[in-house]
Amino acid sequence: MFVQALLVALFASVVGLCEAGAWVIQMQPFIAESITGLLLGEWETGVLIAATIQLIYMGQVQVGGVSAYSFNFAGVIAPAVAIVSNMEPEVATTVAVAIGTLGLVSDNIWMSVNAVFVHMADKYVEKGETKYLWVFNWIMPWIVNLVVYGLPAFLAVYFGAEYLEGFMASLPDWIDKALTAIGTLLPALGIGMMFKVVYNKKLVAFAILGYIAAGYLGLPTIGTALLALVCALLYWNLVSNKNKEEVK
Amino acid sequence: MSEKVVEKKLTKSDLRKVFFLWETGTETCLSYERLMSLGFCVSMAPVINRLYDTKEERAEAMKRHMVFFNTENNWGAFIPGIVCSMEEDRANGKPVSDELINGVKIGLMGPLAGIGDTVTQGLVKVVLLAITVNMALAGNSFAPVIYFVAYLAYILGVGYFTFTQGYRVGKSILDKITDSAIIQKVTECLSVVGMMIAGSMICTNVEIITPLVIETNGSEVVINDIVSSIAPNLLGVVATVGVFMALRKGVSVFKIVIAFVIIGLICSLVGIL
Numbered sequence: 128m129f130v131q132a133l134l135v136a137l138f139a140s141v142v143g144l145c146e147a148g149a150w151v152i153q154m155q156p157f158i159a160e161s162i163t164g165l166l167l168g169e170w171e172t173g174v175l176i177a178a179t180i181q182l183i184y185m186g187q188v189q190v191g192g193v194s195a196y197s198f199n200f201a202g203v204i205a206p207a208v209a210i211v212s213n214m215e216p217e218v219a220t221t222v223a224v225a226i227g228t229l230g231l232v233s234d235n236i237w238m239s240v241n242a243v244f245v246h247m248a249d250k251y252v253e254k255g256e257t258k259y260l261w262v263f264n265w266i267m268p269w270i271v272n273l274v275v276y277g278l279p280a281f282l283a284v285y286f287g288a289e290y291l292e293g294f295m296a297s298l299p300d301w302i303d304k305a306l307t308a309i310g311t312l313l314p315a316l317g318i319g320m321m322f323k324v325v326y327n328k329k330l331v332a333f334a335i336l337g338y339i340a341a342g343y344l345g346l347p348t349i350g351t352a353l354l355a356l357v358c359a360l361l362y363w364n365l366v367s368n369k370n371k372e373e374v375k
Numbered sequence: 376m377s378e379k380v381v382e383k384k385l386t387k388s389d390l391r392k393v394f395f396l397w398e399t400g401t402e403t404c405l406s407y408e409r410l411m412s413l414g415f416c417v418s419m420a421p422v423i424n425r426l427y428d429t430k431e432e433r434a435e436a437m438k439r440h441m442v443f444f445n446t447e448n449n450w451g452a453f454i455p456g457i458v459c460s461m462e463e464d465r466a467n468g469k470p471v472s473d474e475l476i477n478g479v480k481i482g483l484m485g486p487l488a489g490i491g492d493t494v495t496q497g498l499v500k501v502v503l504l505a506i507t508v509n510m511a512l513a514g515n516s517f518a519p520v521i522y523f524v525a526y527l528a529y530i531l532g533v534g535y536f537t538f539t540q541g542y543r544v545g546k547s548i549l550d551k552i553t554d555s556a557i558i559q560k561v562t563e564c565l566s567v568v569g570m571m572i573a574g575s576m577i578c579t580n581v582e583i584i585t586p587l588v589i590e591t592n593g594s595e596v597v598i599n600d601i602v603s604s605i606a607p608n609l610l611g612v613v614a615t616v617g618v619f620m621a622l623r624k625g626v627s628v629f630k631i632v633i634a635f636v637i638i639g640l641i642c643s644l645v646g647i648l
Contacts, residue, residue: 146414146448147398147534151527155500157508161519171516178511178518181504241406245413245441246629252441255433257420264404264417301644308648309639312614313407314581316631317443318573319618320409324442324477325569326619333567337574342607348579349489355482355571359564 128211128285134166136281139203140272144265156223157181159202167210167284176206179216180223199276200230207284226283232298233275235306240271242313333358383426383466385459392421394538397455398531401448408632410445415455422459426466436462439473446484447491452534454483456541464545478565485572499529581611585647 142153152158157177164173180201205226209219248263282290322334333355340346340354401414416437423436446454457479465471503522511518587598602609621631642648 144403145399146401146403147527147530149402150448150530151523155504155522155526157504157511158519158523174511174516174519178508181508238405238407241404242408242632244404245406245409246632248413248416249441249628252416252437253434255430255435255437257417257424257433257437260413260417260420261400264400264413268404304643305640308643309636310407311581311583311648312635312639313632315583315611315614316618316628316635317407317409318576318581318615319622319631320628321443321481321573321576322570322615322619323622325474325481325566325573326623327563327566327570330563330566330570333570334574337571338577338612339574340571341575341578346575347489348485348575349493351575352486352489352568352572355568358571359567362567363560363564 131167132281132284135163135203135207135284136273136277138163138166139199139280140269140277142199142203143272144269153198153202155181156184156198156202156206159198160206163203163206164210167207169210172210173206176209176214176216176219180206180220183220183224196224196227197230197234200233200279201227203276204230204280204283207280208287211284212287230279232303232306233279235303235310236275237268237271239306239310239313241268244268383463385422385425385463389421389425390459390539390542393418393455393459394452394535396420397448397452397538398534409441409443412441412444415444416440418455419458419462422462426462439476442477444480444484445488447488447495449495449530449533450491450537451484451487452538453487453541453544454480456538456543457483457545458541460542460545472562475562475565478562478569481572482565482568485576495529495533500526503529577611577615578608581615582608583610583614583648585610587647 142159143149152162157180160177160180161170161174164170164177167173184196184201201223205223206219208214208226209216209222214222244263244267247267248260251257251259251263279294282294336358337351337355340351346354396418397414400417401411404413405411406413419436419440423433427433427436440458458476461471461476461479465476503525507518507522510521585599585602589596589598606612618631622628639648
């Protein structure tokens with residue numbers, strides 16, 4: 128069981144570390160769970176559990192790195208626990224939902240800590256060195272993965288699901304709350320930096336228009352983009368031409 | 376110093392490397408702060424190394440690609456494609472400004488993510504899953520393999536197609552635009568799109584909600600309702616504008632992060648966030 132627990136832990140920590148792999152394996156409980164079954168030597172049970180669990184997550188869409196459940200927890204750890212403790216697929220579903228939601232704590236930590244590596248990479252960017260960027264893009268996040276996904280996976284397979292739930296509950300409440308609070312603030316920095324890049328004093332009205340479109344009118348992204356296209360075309364035809372005539 | 380000016384050109388293998396890095400590393404260091412920024416920068420590394428020789432030029436190019444970036448990976452591969460051709464033109468002295476490159480990136484990332492998420496996750500994924508999951512439930516344990524192969528082919532196929540198209544489109548458009556007045560005009564129009572998308576993203580990406588509830592004589596006053604009745608997602612607007620002002624004043628990103636950590640910690644303890 129030790130070797131199997133180790134294998135599952137390793138799988139949980141590397142599954143997200145290749146973009147195409149993440150799309151095909153990690154984001155689909157169906158595939159991630161089947162592979163977990165394979166690692167535990169029970170491919171057929173794994174496939175059955177995977178198919179059952181996938182049904183609840185059928186319509187799940189991940190947008191902007193935000194999802195309603197943790198892929199690694201619902202897709203790797205939950206089925207591992209289910210297979211190890213001989214659960215029926217239906218029971219496994221309940222476990223997957225519970226563990227998948229619980230796992231959002233790990234996702235939160237992962238995406239918050241990654242911001243540190245981006246800042247570390249910034250130092251190499253200042254020097255114009257591309258050589259070591261891979262360390263920050265792959266190795267550092269992987270080390271965090273080992274802690275936030277690998278460790279729970281190992282414990283879950285080795286000791287069973289009850290231990291995992293107990294461990295998660297033993298974390299002080301304020302850590303999760305503080306991380307969530309910081310996590311909600313950080314996007315403001317990202318968008319603020321984006322504004323600095325596109326900022327043009329003459330065009331502030333359009334930023335407000337975009338805000339109105341999304342905030343008051345509730346337009347989806349494509350709707351806002353089309354509206355932006357209309358504005359750009361109008362700007363092209365009306366405003367910029369006028370400048371040109373003045374030049375003439 | 377008077378070397379003959381040779382036109383800098385990206386080789387096919389450079390482009391293949393960019394695509395490979397894009398397909399492997401764009402979301403491996405996903406962070407709340409800048410999402411795919413590091414991934415984008417990493418995948419542009421072969422291009423930057425080929426086109427720019429001095430450390431200063433390389434640093435400048437890398438900084439361009441370390442800003443906030445987020446898209447859907449497969450349809451969005453169009454963006455690194457077009458950026459490759461823009462960097463190529465810039466390195467050859469054409470008037471391609473920082474603003475133009477970032478304008479293209481920011482203008483395209485939202486719409487392509489919108490299309491990609493709808494088609495990939497809402498259509499292709501669901502249809503493929505519906506077929507193969509039912510096969511698996513009926514006892515066919517080979518079903519995940521079918522799904523895996525089909526979906527992988529879709530992801531890589533669409534990604535490679537949009538990537539090469541992006542490079543081609545960038546070439547054909549930019550080759551025609553040589554007049555710097557037109558470049559200026561294009562840049563401004565792209566800024567219109569960029570500003571609007573950025574404005575809308577305050578609402579869609581920065582969601583700051585306060586759970587604060589004040590009780591007076593048994594009736595509850597939900598503070599967040601009051602705040603958002605003034606303007607939608609007002610707290611997000613305040614935070615974003617605050618960051619923007621601070622950045623314009625030259626406050627370092629690191630200091631803002633530290634400030635956020637302290638604010639987040641205190642506010643969560645007090646119960647404001």
